[in-house]
Amino acid sequence: MNNKYNHNSSIESQLKYIYRLQLIHLRLKYLNYIINIFPVFVLRFILFLQQKKIYLFFLTQRLKNKKQLLISNSNFKIYKNKLLQLLNIKSLTKQKIKKLEMDIEYNYIDFLLKKRKNLNKKKNLLINSIKIKQLKKYIMIKELLFKTKLINYKQKKEKINKKIIFLKEMENKIKQKINKNFLKRYKQIFPSGIGVVPVYKKIPFGTYILITQQKYYELLERKKIIIEEISGRILIDFYLANKENKNMKKILFNFY
Numbered sequence: 369m370n371n372k373y374n375h376n377s378s379i380e381s382q383l384k385y386i387y388r389l390q391l392i393h394l395r396l397k398y399l400n401y402i403i404n405i406f407p408v409f410v411l412r413f414i415l416f417l418q419q420k421k422i423y424l425f426f427l428t429q430r431l432k433n434k435k436q437l438l439i440s441n442s443n444f445k446i447y448k449n450k451l452l453q454l455l456n457i458k459s460l461t462k463q464k465i466k467k468l469e470m471d472i473e474y475n476y477i478d479f480l481l482k483k484r485k486n487l488n489k490k491k492n493l494l495i496n497s498i499k500i501k502q503l504k505k506y507i508m509i510k511e512l513l514f515k516t517k518l519i520n521y522k523q524k525k526e527k528i529n530k531k532i533i534f535l536k537e538m539e540n541k542i543k544q545k546i547n548k549n550f551l552k553r554y555k556q557i558f559p560s561g562i563g564v565v566p567v568y569k570k571i572p573f574g575t576y577i578l579i580t581q582q583k584y585y586e587l588l589e590r591k592k593i594i595i596e597e598i599s600g601r602i603l604i605d606f607y608l609a610n611k612e613n614k615n616m617k618k619i620l621f622n623f624y
Contacts, residue, residue: 380590383564383604385546386554387612390564392539395620399528399535406521413514417507424503431496434489538619550593550602557601564602566609572596579603 543551557563565572570584577598579587587594587605594603 378590379592380608381545382547382550382593383590383602383608384612385542386550386602387564387604387609388616389539389542389546389554390558390562391612391616391620392535392542393558396532396535396539399532403525403528406525410518413510417510417514420503420507420510424500424507427496427500427503431493431500434493434496535620553595553600554602557599562601564604564609565596566606567603568606572601572603575599 546554554563562574565574567573567579567584567587570578570581572579579594579596583594583603586592587603590605590608595601596603
């Protein structure tokens with residue numbers, strides 16, 4: 369099974385190329401995700417902003433209605449005039465004086481209660497006014513941040529698209545250097561998971577299942593391709609994988 373992958377290039381070179389290919393595919397996957405996720409973010413933000421603006425409109429209208437109602441209910445002249453009329457009555461009998469005292473007391477208490485209620489309403493209106501101002505400020509800041517993000521995204525998108533083109537060209541070049549059967553094995557696994565897995569001290573990354581000591585020695589020798597029996601993934605020793613990570617770092621990430 370291992371011999372069918374042997375060709376003119378060394379096994380170590382094949383492992384390097386297949387691992388580089390996987391690094392490129394992972395990076396392409398991430399870059400495409402960044403490009404595709406931003407329109408979703410834009411749509412969500414627009415909906416979020418619309419909800420905030422609707423809420424702001426609702427608060428503004430409610431405040432306006434409450435102000436009008438407060439103005440219409442805060443005419444204390446009626447109570448004052450009524451009290452003055454009661455106090456200005458001269459010709460009174462004893463019974464009428466008693467009734468008058470009760471009327472004055474009642475109207476005066478009613479006047480005080482309504483005045484207190486009115487002050488509480490004014491206090492609530494002030495709190496709502498502050499809340500509306502804060503919400504307006506919040507919406508304005510969010511809109512400014514969104515515009516800034518949009519400008520930055522457009523600039524980054526151009527660089528990302530250039531990087532995607534560059535990586536795809538590199539991908540095609542690497543594919544030509546890999547044995548067809550080896551590449552086929554990799555393609556069968558990669559779309560649904562990692563196709564090439566580094567192994568450190570007999571443990572493949574992402575699993576707790578140890579490989580045999582014999583297989584681990586063969587892996588370190590890099591003289592033949594080692595396939596994990598359960599998942600069918602291609603195994604590469606940690607040291608070679610780490611070296612390729614360092615070699616590919618600038619190529620994959622240096623474009624912002």
